[in-house]
Amino acid sequence: xxxxxxxxxxxxxxxxxTASNVVxxxxxxxxxxxxxxxxALAATGYRPNIGARNLRRGRTGFIALVxxxxxxxxxxxxxSLVITAGREQGWxxxxxxxxxxxxxxxxxxxALGPHMIDAAVISPEALHAEDFAELDPGVPLVMIxxxxxxxxxxxxxxxxxxxxxTAVGHLVAIxxxxxxxxxAHPHRGTAALRLAGYHEALAAAGLPxxxxxxxxxxxYHRQNGAEAMAQLxxxxxxxxxxxxxxxxxxxxxxxxxxxxxxxxxxxxxVVGFDNTEEGAYSRPSLTSVAPDKLAIARTAVDLVRRRTxxxxxxxxxxxxxxxxxxxxxxxxxxxx
Amino acid sequence: xxxxxxxxxxxxxxxxxTASNVVxxxxxxxxxxxxxxxxALAATGYRPNIGARNLRRGRTGFIALVxxxxxxxxxxxxxSLVITAGREQGWxxxxxxxxxxxxxxxxxxxALGPHMIDAAVISPEALHAEDFAELDPGVPLVMIxxxxxxxxxxxxxxxxxxxxxTAVGHLVAIxxxxxxxxxAHPHRGTAALRLAGYHEALAAAGLPxxxxxxxxxxxYHRQNGAEAMAQLxxxxxxxxxxxxxxxxxxxxxxxxxxxxxxxxxxxxxVVGFDNTEEGAYSRPSLTSVAPDKLAIARTAVDLVRRRTxxxxxxxxxxxxxxxxxxxxxxxxxxxx
DNA sequence: TTGAAAGCGCTAACAG
DNA sequence: CTGTTAGCGCTTTCAA
Numbered sequence: 001x002x003x004x005x006x007x008x009x010x011x012x013x014x015x016x017x018t019a020s021n022v023v024x025x026x027x028x029x030x031x032x033x034x035x036x037x038x039x040a041l042a043a044t045g046y047r048p049n050i051g052a053r054n055l056r057r058g059r060t061g062f063i064a065l066v067x068x069x070x071x072x073x074x075x076x077x078x079x080s081l082v083i084t085a086g087r088e089q090g091w092x093x094x095x096x097x098x099x100x101x102x103x104x105x106x107x108x109x110x111a112l113g114p115h116m117i118d119a120a121v122i123s124p125e126a127l128h129a130e131d132f133a134e135l136d137p138g139v140p141l142v143m144i145x146x147x148x149x150x151x152x153x154x155x156x157x158x159x160x161x162x163x164x165x166t167a168v169g170h171l172v173a174i175x176x177x178x179x180x181x182x183x184a185h186p187h188r189g190t191a192a193l194r195l196a197g198y199h200e201a202l203a204a205a206g207l208p209x210x211x212x213x214x215x216x217x218x219x220y221h222r223q224n225g226a227e228a229m230a231q232l233x234x235x236x237x238x239x240x241x242x243x244x245x246x247x248x249x250x251x252x253x254x255x256x257x258x259x260x261x262x263x264x265x266x267x268x269x270v271v272g273f274d275n276t277e278e279g280a281y282s283r284p285s286l287t288s289v290a291p292d293k294l295a296i297a298r299t300a301v302d303l304v305r306r307r308t309x310x311x312x313x314x315x316x317x318x319x320x321x322x323x324x325x326x327x328x329x330x331x332x333x334x335x336x
Numbered sequence: 337x338x339x340x341x342x343x344x345x346x347x348x349x350x351x352x353x354t355a356s357n358v359v360x361x362x363x364x365x366x367x368x369x370x371x372x373x374x375x376a377l378a379a380t381g382y383r384p385n386i387g388a389r390n391l392r393r394g395r396t397g398f399i400a401l402v403x404x405x406x407x408x409x410x411x412x413x414x415x416s417l418v419i420t421a422g423r424e425q426g427w428x429x430x431x432x433x434x435x436x437x438x439x440x441x442x443x444x445x446x447a448l449g450p451h452m453i454d455a456a457v458i459s460p461e462a463l464h465a466e467d468f469a470e471l472d473p474g475v476p477l478v479m480i481x482x483x484x485x486x487x488x489x490x491x492x493x494x495x496x497x498x499x500x501x502t503a504v505g506h507l508v509a510i511x512x513x514x515x516x517x518x519x520a521h522p523h524r525g526t527a528a529l530r531l532a533g534y535h536e537a538l539a540a541a542g543l544p545x546x547x548x549x550x551x552x553x554x555x556y557h558r559q560n561g562a563e564a565m566a567q568l569x570x571x572x573x574x575x576x577x578x579x580x581x582x583x584x585x586x587x588x589x590x591x592x593x594x595x596x597x598x599x600x601x602x603x604x605x606v607v608g609f610d611n612t613e614e615g616a617y618s619r620p621s622l623t624s625v626a627p628d629k630l631a632i633a634r635t636a637v638d639l640v641r642r643r644t645x646x647x648x649x650x651x652x653x654x655x656x657x658x659x660x661x662x663x664x665x666x667x668x669x670x671x672x
Numbered sequence: 673t674t675g676a677a678a679g680c681g682c683t684a685a686c687a688g
Numbered sequence: 689c690t691g692t693t694a695g696c697g698c699t700t701t702c703a704a
Contacts, residue, residue: 002451002681004680005681014691015691015692016681016691016692017684017690017691018689020682028690029690030689033689049391049451049682050451051387051451052451052681053682055385055388055680055696056681058696069416070412070415071412071416071613073407073412073614075412076406076407076408076409076415077407079406079431080406080407083431083433095415095429115384138338222617251614255617255619258619281562281587281588281590282619283619340696341697341698341699342697350675351674351676352698352699353675353676354674356699356700357673357674360699364674365673385698387698388680389697391680391681391682391696391697392679392699393698393699
């Protein structure tokens with residue numbers, strides 16, 4: 001079997017405590033002993049049993065990252081960054097997929113007892129505000145991406161309203177007047193915020209709000225974008241621009257537009273959201289709101305560290321906004 | 337703090353052993369006691385401490401999935417499936433990213449001691465055969481995707497040579513004669529196999545092997561594909577088709593071709609590998625070799641289960657081939 | 673059928 | 689500065 005700390009101590013001729021002290025970087029160890037332990041460590045190739053350590057310390061060293069689905073580029077990229085950021089801070093990141101179902105998200109909040117993980121970073125898609133009130137995960141929770149106004153939870157995200165307003169403002173600036181939106185959703189917090197930004201931008205430009213130009217998307221996959229766009233194109237007076245609430249929807253929209261024989265951006269300009277690499281290489285390349293994913297990952301992990309390390313004194317949820325930019329590409333170039 | 341088994345036992349008025357028996361579904365418990373324990377379980381909302389259980393049992397309940405990078409669509413999709421397949425069999429899947437560096441892959445093989453995980457599923461990109469011989473992870477290893485001939489390790493993959501031959505054969509069938517390849521790599525096993533399939537298909541069609549039409553790609557990202565394609569287009573006699581060793585390379589190639597003002601498939605046909613959703617929605621949509629990712633994930637997890645459960649008697653590595661298809665789309669439609 | 677008790681590998685009092 | 693020892697929560701002999 002594997003070598004234990006006791007073996008190391010025995011080999012070094014010291015007590016297990018001294019061996020433990022060396023392993024844990026405790027300062028006050030007689031140099032002679034330290035040397036001998038280090039030799040024994042090297043000779044045996046000792047690796048601490050994390051499970052045992054955590055059992056004793058009362059923590060697990062794991063944080064959960066709860067996302068809808070890793071196969072979605074945005075979440076794949078985000079997960080990649082969270083794993084890396086977590087690793088830098090000594091955490092193991094356990095990924096839970098909910099497939100964007102409320103049920104699975106509730107289950108995660110319930111089942112991820114304090115035994116398995118020390119904290120969770122969650123990007124909820126379908127949870128309602130009351131779920132948070134009802135369910136107690138028993139560990140600190142950091143929410144990324146979504147915002148349900150009345151939930152008292154730490155939250156890291158970009159300013160979705162401003163971002164949407166910026167995106168639509170850009171479409172106005174390049175001369176578009178019939179600007180559609182794809183991605184409205186009855187329960188999704190981000191959807192509501194982006195929709196609000198869309199409406200604000202139209203209002204600021206003095207453009208009319210046309211309900212028929214706002215399309216729902218129950219899931220944010222390419223196919224949903226393609227379907228919504230097809231509906232918009234079937235309108236008696238189709239839009240001359242469309243703001244999609246994520247890049248996947250936009251990629252789907254591009255395809256529907258192409259299938260109709262229309263050109264982007266000449267006939268219809270398109271803007272996405274998330275700035276995935278896929279969008280940067282699509283044809284035409286996709287203008288997109290670019291959240292600083294690295295900042296989101298780092299900030300979330302940092303918040304986890306503070307929440308798990310600190311005292312419980314008077315919980316005041318933090319609301320942290322991370323930066324974003326608008327990456328302008330071919331899909332929204334001005335017509336001249 | 338959290339409720340322990342001892343609390344449950346106390347509440348039920350039985351010994352901890354009896355409580356444990358009930359929790360673990362042991363059959364011979366007096367009905368009366370079982371009922372009381374179950375009530376106590378429900379009343380307290382008891383959740384077993386997995387870490388403690390595993391410490392005692394000598395296993396961790398975790399398997400590692402080692403991939404280059406989750407942000408790469410293929411691996412994001414694969415990870416998603418492995419997590420799901422693992423969950424079905426009672427495993428927690430821990431994801432390790434190596435960023436396709438040999439160093440990180442070696443580190444994983446070394447550091448993932450038997451304490452942390454019970455087994456690992458690894459998709460190596462940069463490991464050499466001698467790394468496997470040198471390093472002993474101390475846990476069962478299942479390799480997916482890559483094949484280094486002389487390594488005695490369980491292996492799940494499609495028949496890469498056949499798949500490549502099929503893809504290139506298809507290009508021949510639609511009348512292409514100057515068929516290029518993008519993705520050759522000095523150390524990558526899959527690259528060698530796909531290249532072999534490419535050569536075989538040319539030979540079978542009686543076409544000449546032109547070294548200038550085979551381009552290396554040190555990484556398999558979109559940008560590498562774009563660069564390699566640009567070089568091919570700069571040739572005095574550019575190719576009329578290109579077989580890319582993954583979809584990302586193909587997407588990059590599509591962009592370079594478009595930037596040159598050439599058309600796909602009229603001027604140049606393109607075939608990718610992996611059948612990512614991105615390729616299905618690119619413009620033109622991408623013909624691609626479609627490995628059955630679900631089968632790969634399921635088979636790998638199944639192999640893990642057998643290896644961790646069984647005896648050590650006479651290890652004979654398994655070589656399992658999973659099915660694939662060729663998804664023909666716009667990028668390789670015949671010219672008429 | 674169940675209880676008592678040992679111990680998985682580790683850390684943290686507490687003495688010394 | 690270092691050794692002894694008591695558990696973390698759980699499973700598992702071993703008796704009863």
